[in-house]
Amino acid sequence: ARDGSGALLADTLVTAPVSAEMNCVSCHASNAQIAARPAGGWVNDSDPVRDYRLNILKLHDGRHLGDPAYTAALAQMGLSAQGLYDNVVNHSKPILCASCHGSNALGTAGAAGVAPLTQAMHTRHAIAADPITGVILGDSVHRASCYQCHPGKQTKCLRGAMGRASDEFGQPLMSCQSCHGGMTKVGASDRVGWFEEPNCQSCHTGTHTDNAGQLRFLTSFLEDGSVREPSDDRFATSPDSPAPGISLFRFSHGHGGLTCSACHGSPHAVYPTSERNDNIQSLSLQGHVGTIADCIVCHQNDVSHTRTAQGGPHGMHGINEWWIKEHHDQIPEANDSRDVSNCNACHGTNSAGGELSEALGPRAFNTEKFGTVTFWQGQRVSCYDCHDGPNESRPFRQSKPVVQSFALDTQIGTSVLTSLLGTDADTAVLTYRIVDPPKHGVLAISGDQVVYTPNPGFAGTDFFTYCARDNRTDSNLGRVNIDVGANADLADIDHDGLPDIVERAFGLDVSRVSRGTAPEIALCEIEPGQRFFQAIYDPRLIPSDLRVIFEVSPDLQNWSDNSPLIETSTDSAGRIVKRVAIGDAPRLFLRYRVVRN
Numbered sequence: 001a002r003d004g005s006g007a008l009l010a011d012t013l014v015t016a017p018v019s020a021e022m023n024c025v026s027c028h029a030s031n032a033q034i035a036a037r038p039a040g041g042w043v044n045d046s047d048p049v050r051d052y053r054l055n056i057l058k059l060h061d062g063r064h065l066g067d068p069a070y071t072a073a074l075a076q077m078g079l080s081a082q083g084l085y086d087n088v089v090n091h092s093k094p095i096l097c098a099s100c101h102g103s104n105a106l107g108t109a110g111a112a113g114v115a116p117l118t119q120a121m122h123t124r125h126a127i128a129a130d131p132i133t134g135v136i137l138g139d140s141v142h143r144a145s146c147y148q149c150h151p152g153k154q155t156k157c158l159r160g161a162m163g164r165a166s167d168e169f170g171q172p173l174m175s176c177q178s179c180h181g182g183m184t185k186v187g188a189s190d191r192v193g194w195f196e197e198p199n200c201q202s203c204h205t206g207t208h209t210d211n212a213g214q215l216r217f218l219t220s221f222l223e224d225g226s227v228r229e230p231s232d233d234r235f236a237t238s239p240d241s242p243a244p245g246i247s248l249f250r251f252s253h254g255h256g257g258l259t260c261s262a263c264h265g266s267p268h269a270v271y272p273t274s275e276r277n278d279n280i281q282s283l284s285l286q287g288h289v290g291t292i293a294d295c296i297v298c299h300q301n302d303v304s305h306t307r308t309a310q311g312g313p314h315g316m317h318g319i320n321e322w323w324i325k326e327h328h329d330q331i332p333e334a335n336d337s338r339d340v341s342n343c344n345a346c347h348g349t350n351s352a353g354g355e356l357s358e359a360l361g362p363r364a365f366n367t368e369k370f371g372t373v374t375f376w377q378g379q380r381v382s383c384y385d386c387h388d389g390p391n392e393s394r395p396f397r398q399s400k401p402v403v404q405s406f407a408l409d410t411q412i413g414t415s416v417l418t419s420l421l422g423t424d425a426d427t428a429v430l431t432y433r434i435v436d437p438p439k440h441g442v443l444a445i446s447g448d449q450v451v452y453t454p455n456p457g458f459a460g461t462d463f464f465t466y467c468a469r470d471n472r473t474d475s476n477l478g479r480v481n482i483d484v485g486a487n488a489d490l491a492d493i494d495h496d497g498l499p500d501i502v503e504r505a506f507g508l509d510v511s512r513v514s515r516g517t518a519p520e521i522a523l524c525e526i527e528p529g530q531r532f533f534q535a536i537y538d539p540r541l542i543p544s545d546l547r548v549i550f551e552v553s554p555d556l557q558n559w560s561d562n563s564p565l566i567e568t569s570t571d572s573a574g575r576i577v578k579r580v581a582i583g584d585a586p587r588l589f590l591r592y593r594v595v596r597n
Contacts, residue, residue, distance in 0.1 A: 015265035019151035073111035122187025143175035154300030159268035170442030207345035257311035293360035353380030399425035403478035422468035459485035
């Protein structure tokens with residue numbers, strides 16, 4: 001952001017929600033799927049990209065040439081009456097589908113009498129079969145059907161908080177159809193493409209005390225197919241945005257006039273996402289993944305505005321030391337007890353915490369009566385974390401559950417069963433919850449039993465975190481480290497010479513060849529004659545389970561990570577700078593490696 005004179009006011013680093021991946025080639029490449037073969041046969045062009053595109057145009061002509069509406073559309077667009085294939089091959093005119101089939105995404109009106117692109121594509125392909133499973137795409141309720149065309153096989157565009165949520169069997173709780181409906185609904189003739197989209201409040205219907213039957217739903221639709229209406233608009237998108245009768249997340253604004261996506265991320269990559277690079281903005285701004293919820297990110301020079309009981313985003317109170325000291329005084333009294341009805345909206349009807357009171361980041365607060373109180377990210381904040389209930393100032397007297405961290409080993413492609421380890425001195429039965437699921441496998445849970453199944457072909461390191469809960473509080477956060485295959489720390493799935501553990505540390509894709517180096521490494525000269533070998537990296541982007549170690553050696557055999565020859569500093573952006581001076585002394589070598597904590 002810059003002011004009127006062009007001076008920089010603020011900047012941030014984001015991942016643009018853009019992908020060029022389309023998968024038409026899966027069916028439309030020459031000799032791919034017999035059902036997609038054009039009349040007259042495959043094109044078999046030597047250029048694989050041109051090949052599938054020409055096959056599509058030829059197939060399109062075979063279905064529509066001779067139709068008066070098609071002839072009229074070709075004439076309206078100034079194209080050869082012989083069809084789209086002829087225009088490309090014989091007249092060198094490129095064809096944009098949205099020229100004839102109007103698209104609100106591209107702002108094209110289309111040709112008269114021709115169905116919009118969204119309608120044409122979804123209705124036509126709803127009767128097509130998945131080339132791998134044979135399932136009719138319009139009958140599918142799984143994201144895999146959408147990934148046949150939309151960015152999926154590599155990009156996996158449904159990658160945000162909704163996309164990564166899983167059930168007790170480790171399978172996705174939600175897919176594209178959960179919000180958009182099936183292909184027939186998306187391609188309906190009475191639907192306005194790109195504008196009639198699901199909104200947040202059709203699933204997030206309110207609070208613990210005021211909702212449309214439950215706090216969150218797993219689909220936008222009621223049984224009759226209509227979109228669910230919320231009971232409370234606390235999490236609703238802005239009405240009439242960007243036009244009357246339309247209410248889209250990507251055009252909505254909330255706290256302080258900020259767009260919703262400024263704090264929550266883009267629609268299909270809502271924080272936290274399964275891809276670490278998508279979380280780079282929240283990591284760099286507040287030091288942890290997830291919704292940008294640390295008040296100080298924006299209110300660095302205006303902390304007075306964070307001293308609020310309900311003036312924050314979605315009616316939140318401030319998350320700071322002021323609230324810790326003042327929250328009881330902010331809660332009104334009624335009949336010699338605290339009226340916590342406003343608190344119950346997020347902290348649950350029994351004040352023991354709920355989904356809406358989960359800590360949005362790791363917190364540590366200094367209190368007068370209870371010392372330092374800490375919360376891990378995702379912990380459900382309860383009155384009983386400190387007090388013996390909402391109306392008592394004395395400490396909570398019930399024991400809290402405790403879980404243990406441990407390690408698992410399994411072979412490639414082999415599931416492993418284990419028990420979660422939790423205890424509580426005065427509660428016999430605990431409820432377990434997976435907090436951060438594994439990245440390279442699926443996790444099924446039943447009671448305290450879990451089964452981890454690595455993804456096909458995966459070898460290397462993985463982990464998940466969990467907690468236990470009694471009737472009042474969450475436990476500490478437990479971590480389970482998993483080694484899949486022999487020498488998991490040395491695994492290199494894509495055979496690019498970089499161990500996967502190093503790629504994971506620096507946000508590189510373990511399944512694709514990585515080029516260059518993750519830390520910024522260069523020779524530099526600070527002053528004439530003072531040369532250094534320098535490496536720079538951002539420690540906030542390193543996963544919490546990994547640690548980067550820099551070492552020097554004079555002979556490539558004896559390495560030291562605590563040598564005084566390694567100068568360590570922090571630059572103005574908070575990045576770690578490692579330097580080794582280059583002088584007349586015997587040569588030195590600098591390397592880095594990644595280890596697990």
